[in-house]
Amino acid sequence: MTLGELARIAGGKLTGDPNLSVQGVASLEEAGPGEITFLTHPKYAASLAKTRAIAAVVPLGTRAAPCPLIECPNPTLAFAKITALLVPTPRPEPGIHASAVLESGVQVGRGAAVSAFCHVGRGTVLGEGVALFPHVTIGPDCAVGEGSTLYPGVVLRERTRVGKRVILHAGVVLGSDGFGFVNDGGRAHKIPQVGRVVVEDDVEIGANSTVDRAALGVTLIGRGSKLDNLVHIGHNCRIGANCLFAAQVGLSGSVTVGDGVVMGGQVGVADHLVIGGGARIGGQAGVTKDVPAGAAVSGYPARPHRDALKLVASLEKLPELRKEVEALKKKIAIQQPKPRKKKARKK
Amino acid sequence: MTLGELARIAGGKLTGDPNLSVQGVASLEEAGPGEITFLTHPKYAASLAKTRAIAAVVPLGTRAAPCPLIECPNPTLAFAKITALLVPTPRPEPGIHASAVLESGVQVGRGAAVSAFCHVGRGTVLGEGVALFPHVTIGPDCAVGEGSTLYPGVVLRERTRVGKRVILHAGVVLGSDGFGFVNDGGRAHKIPQVGRVVVEDDVEIGANSTVDRAALGVTLIGRGSKLDNLVHIGHNCRIGANCLFAAQVGLSGSVTVGDGVVMGGQVGVADHLVIGGGARIGGQAGVTKDVPAGAAVSGYPARPHRDALKLVASLEKLPELRKEVEALKKKIAIQQPKPRKKKARKK
């Protein structure tokens, strides 16, 4: 593609020859001839000065570079769009591989790919352009919306519904049984998990993450939410739209999460809690009670982030504080008349 | 089935027409005509009053509902039994799929299902009614007891033994090598892991969980224990009977766990520890020393839960405590004669 075309796609202002041909993308340091690069922050300006890239996508107002520039209000977004065009993600060939097994009543949309060793259960519907990489297993009565991508080894249990343009990375399991047991004389009696999982449009779920089906009803991942690798979502959770959960987050059963919630890595949330929309949960936090909308919490047990910071600061000084109290005790003892001295030691 | 039959199975007392026909199960809010629902706690009585269910399983003494009632001492248990009858879990067809690969000497019990793309190693024995979903890989010299279910993508390495009525959810790996290395001049030399994994009857293991084989001897998951998703059990662990481990629990090597131990999500246990029977470990706890039988511990490092609660309460007041000590220091300084004032500043 030409630099002019890329500038138009990026919605940026080009300084340089619009007819230059661009073949690939790379970082400031690694870019070679024919590759475009990008600068997200002025602090990397020194690397920009030395880049061998054919052009760079940069923040507005950037000057002094050894190559043509595309100035953009949001260079990361611009670069994402450019990269998607220049480096297409490999996808399986459309069509149904000879080794795939499709049970009765399966519907496969136009342009969909069902790769080698895929197994699709009866009555399942695959939308237009759905891409199943090898070794995907889909149970009966599922639906996968148009343009969704299921990487190798993904498993959807029966009656799972996946929206449009969803990306499920390798090893994702949707619809496994929730962890539900009832005590029957000291033994755990299984509560059948007969609900299902619904994943809305534009969701992305990371490798080897698991989302359990509801005991009754639905476990829901809302539109546009993104889950990283090795995340666990318990049965009957309801995740809102446009959430971001980093790797190894774990939600117990029946947690309700509002829209736009951000969770750091390894966060744990106890069952039946409500996390309000826009809340931000710090990495490794252990959430043991509801979090109000818009709140930022961290630590274990999770508390408002400001309090958590103060607490950490106080903690750092705790050994010192103990010494101070010891010193005070001694002084008081010296100042005190004898009878009180005795009392002071009684504790 | 009829309401009368369900009442008998539930062991409950029916108030209403025993000949009513029940087709399905649903929650209080979602139940429609023909569906039975259940009430586990009086606090949901308002939802019961509005349910459109054909009948409800309720605690003893529940009155005033818009539908027939089955009163039970344990409505959750009753509902579990009713659900298992009304909503059977989909299972693969008995028989060996044409695409499955069975090496020499494999024995397949009556009524067992070996689905598409399964691979079973030489000499492995599958009991009566075993269900292998697609893409299950079982190594040589394994045994799977009657009635067990292995969901898609489960992997059993060589010589693993799985008991009867065991459920292994999608992506479970049993018998992967333990994490054992010996330092050889700054490099980690692998210690061959030549033991195995034994999973006793009625165990259930959640999606993408992993249980490592022993270095020598056995890694054991005791009868009736239930592990949630993404749990890690290190080599040579011995888990007792009827334990419950929530998602993302991790046990280092050679941990011994008694019967009936309950662990919350994301608990970590250091190697070679002993967790006594009936112990309860709070979510995200970091267990760094043995836990006595029957104890409840939480926090990092894990301590008795009561102490942990006190500690958290004290922590909340730590910033305040620092202020108090500062105030005391000032007062003491004022009260003190000059020479001691100097000493006070020395700290």
Added chain:
Amino acid sequence: MTLGELARIAGGKLTGDPNLSVQGVASLEEAGPGEITFLTHPKYAASLAKTRAIAAVVPLGTRAAPCPLIECPNPTLAFAKITALLVPTPRPEPGIHASAVLESGVQVGRGAAVSAFCHVGRGTVLGEGVALFPHVTIGPDCAVGEGSTLYPGVVLRERTRVGKRVILHAGVVLGSDGFGFVNDGGRAHKIPQVGRVVVEDDVEIGANSTVDRAALGVTLIGRGSKLDNLVHIGHNCRIGANCLFAAQVGLSGSVTVGDGVVMGGQVGVADHLVIGGGARIGGQAGVTKDVPAGAAVSGYPARPHRDALKLVASLEKLPELRKEVEALKKKIAIQQPKPRKKKARKK
């Protein structure tokens, strides 16, 4: 093999008949006739005294055993070498299984095994003696070095490079997309992840672990490093040589780790941090800032391990400290003249 041969391989000094035939290995307690065992620490000497093993590998200077001894400076290392010889790990038969799917241009080295249901993308190169267990999926343009082993269900996405003698346990995913999004008016716009994963020689990665491909450039696992099960490595991380990460460790994006770093289980590391060579991170630590080379840190937020221990000791005494401060406040109040008493209460 004979005891004499094993003593030579172990580099140890044999006391006993070098012609005895050894068939297997087992622990001190479980060893039976024909099996060799080992003693790693004098504290297990009582078990050694009762063993029925045909011989034992023991530390230098060990005496008084019921069987011949091989004395070694490092008995664990010696035993690892002996075990590798006596108990070979099962490997798939060399050759390409009839059910495997190899796209165009795949190169398979001499003695390599491509098992049932493997799928290898176009242009991928498998070195000599590579062993692919069933259900391995390798994308296009990958390379796997000689002698490497990929257990069932391993997934390598496009352009992943794996070195020699690497072991990837069941369910490992290399090259899944990094978790990269840019905010576009409240919605997360995907940043294409067009880099790759490079795993150097002699690396071992545990079951169901995931390593994300770089956004641009490379996510690197250095030579000889060992990762346990369910570990997550974010995009653009660079892990040095000979590191050891225990199970469920999670590294956010762009973390740089030096050589020989050891992490306990469930450690989390925030993005863009630098962990110096030889650092040791305690289990469950939450690392929120750079760690100097050679440092030992633990806790949340991670701090020098000595400080963390002091802090825990101080914490244990915090409830008591509060009582002491209360007592001091009362005494001061008694000692104070009236006007100051009032001030004391003001806080």
